[in-house]
Amino acid sequence: MTQDSTTRPLILGAAGFSSQQPRPPLPELPPLSLYIHIPWCVRKCPYCDFNSHTASAVLPEQEYVDALLADLDQDMPHVYGRELSTIFFGGGTPSLFSADALGRLLSGVEQRIRFAPDIEITLEANPGTFEQDKFSAYRGLGINRLSIGIQSFQEAKLKALGRIHNGNEAVRAADMARQAGFDNFNLDLMHGLPNQSQDDALGDLRQAIALAPTHLSWYQLTLEPNTVFWNQPPTLPEDDILWDIQEAGQTLLRENGYAQYEVSAYAQAGRTARHNLNYWSFGDFIGIGAGAHGKLSHPDGRIMRTWKTRLPKDYLNPAKAFKAGEKLLPMNEMPFEFLMNALRLTNGVDAALFQGRTGLSVDSLDSARRQAEQRGLLEDDPARLVATARGQLFLNDLLQYFLI
Ligand SMILES: C[S@@+](CC[C@H](N)C(=O)[O-])C[C@H]1O[C@@H](n2cnc3c(N)ncnc32)[C@H](O)[C@@H]1O
Numbered sequence: 012m013t014q015d016s017t018t019r020p021l022i023l024g025a026a027g028f029s030s031q032q033p034r035p036p037l038p039e040l041p042p043l044s045l046y047i048h049i050p051w052c053v054r055k056c057p058y059c060d061f062n063s064h065t066a067s068a069v070l071p072e073q074e075y076v077d078a079l080l081a082d083l084d085q086d087m088p089h090v091y092g093r094e095l096s097t098i099f100f101g102g103g104t105p106s107l108f109s110a111d112a113l114g115r116l117l118s119g120v121e122q123r124i125r126f127a128p129d130i131e132i133t134l135e136a137n138p139g140t141f142e143q144d145k146f147s148a149y150r151g152l153g154i155n156r157l158s159i160g161i162q163s164f165q166e167a168k169l170k171a172l173g174r175i176h177n178g179n180e181a182v183r184a185a186d187m188a189r190q191a192g193f194d195n196f197n198l199d200l201m202h203g204l205p206n207q208s209q210d211d212a213l214g215d216l217r218q219a220i221a222l223a224p225t226h227l228s229w230y231q232l233t234l235e236p237n238t239v240f241w242n243q244p245p246t247l248p249e250d251d252i253l254w255d256i257q258e259a260g261q262t263l264l265r266e267n268g269y270a271q272y273e274v275s276a277y278a279q280a281g282r283t284a285r286h287n288l289n290y291w292s293f294g295d296f297i298g299i300g301a302g303a304h305g306k307l308s309h310p311d312g313r314i315m316r317t318w319k320t321r322l323p324k325d326y327l328n329p330a331k332a333f334k335a336g337e338k339l340l341p342m343n344e345m346p347f348e349f350l351m352n353a354l355r356l357t358n359g360v361d362a363a364l365f366q367g368r369t370g371l372s373v374d375s376l377d378s379a380r381r382q383a384e385q386r387g388l389l390e391d392d393p394a395r396l397v398a399t400a401r402g403q404l405f406l407n408d409l410l411q412y413f414l415i
């Protein structure tokens with residue numbers, strides 16, 4: 012996963028905790044991640060609403076690396092002395108960048124922030140950009156996890172999705188990743204594709220499972236505003252077929268050793284995505300690059316969200332600031348923001364984490380928890396905050412109880 016709706020700032024008009032109330036300090040700071048956005052792709056896919064732009068013949072790699080490091084310098088005063096647990100190169104298509112450029116970037120980052128000894132460094136890659144030497148060099152830089160955007164193995168589906176690769180290239184990408192020394196890689200697949208049957212969808216999953224990735228992200232295609240598919244919608248499967256695909260796919264994944272731990276995330280034992288888990292457990296992250304979002308906590312209880320200039324040409328323009336905006340998270344929005352992330356997790360989170368991450372007492376959620384439990388949306392478990400199966404299905408309804 013790159014940065015998605017769970018990392019975008021919310022502007023809500025709720026009341027509850029007074030803005031005058033002193034903020035409770037945090038018992039300790041959460042783990043710290045770094046998200047690096049690379050905003051270019053070979054071609055824009057018709058379903059994609061990420062901040063990705065068709066690349067020109069020559070990528071401004073060096074200028075962009077310089078800008079990323081200057082951007083990071085501006086965030087440094089908020090994270091001095093802390094250690095990075097994970098880094099995620101997302102996009103766009105980070106695998107368009109040369110190993111030299113990524114190497115210069117990674118050493119620049121390491122000169123500024125200490126890396127945890129077991130740091131997870133993930134790079135998103137498109138099968139249409141795979142070259143053995145480049146991927147071996149990536150591995151040599153310390154990048155130790157790949158997330159490969161396969162989507163489907165079927166030619167007709169790949170064509171309908173406007174992908175730049177075919178099914179064979181998708182299979183070859185996974186083989187090359189392994190040969191380059193990546194023993195930890197994710198495959199992104201989508202289902203609910205135009206005219207897709209249950210057999211088509213399960214065929215894609217079987218083929219992915221045969222490549223033995225450690226992690227599978229299995230997204231249902233959604234039509235997003237401001238995309239080609241939104242304006243010219245393709246024929247998508249009926250709801251009952253979507254339901255059958257979901258049920259049968261989950262069973263197939265479970266039977267093959269992939270445990271679901273989030274709405275769309277499945278992993279072999281011990282192979283959950285640590286970077287994404289840090290988002291979902293309301294950890295901290297620096298976001299650098301065009302349109303990147305960040306969330307940083309301070310020991311005094313302040314939580315700041317930031318977002319960077321979105322268009323690559325503006326981000327690269329020295330006359331413009333990297334930071335496009337920031338927002339101090341009001342206390343009344345913390346329950347919603349915390350739970351919007353945590354309740355995506357199949358097993359939810361320990362209730363004590365709420366206080367650990369927000370400084371607020373978990374008792375402040377009591378009345379909303381009771382109401383959500385009565386509606387069958389939240390498990391009646393004092394020790395955990397976890398959605399029921401119904402709550403997972405109607406997450407937005409469940410979250411409404413925490414708009415206090
Ligand atoms: C930002 S993309 C980056 C991956 C890489 N650029 C690629 O496409 O090969 C991350 C993933 O989000 C998923 N995705 C993108 N748009 C989607 C949509 N409209 N509905 C569902 N999943 C989507 C795709 O599986 C994609 O691989």
Ligand code: SF4
Nearest residue numbers: 052055056059063103
């Ligand atoms: S390659 Fe990935 S990021 Fe780029 S347009 Fe397609 S789905 Fe979006």
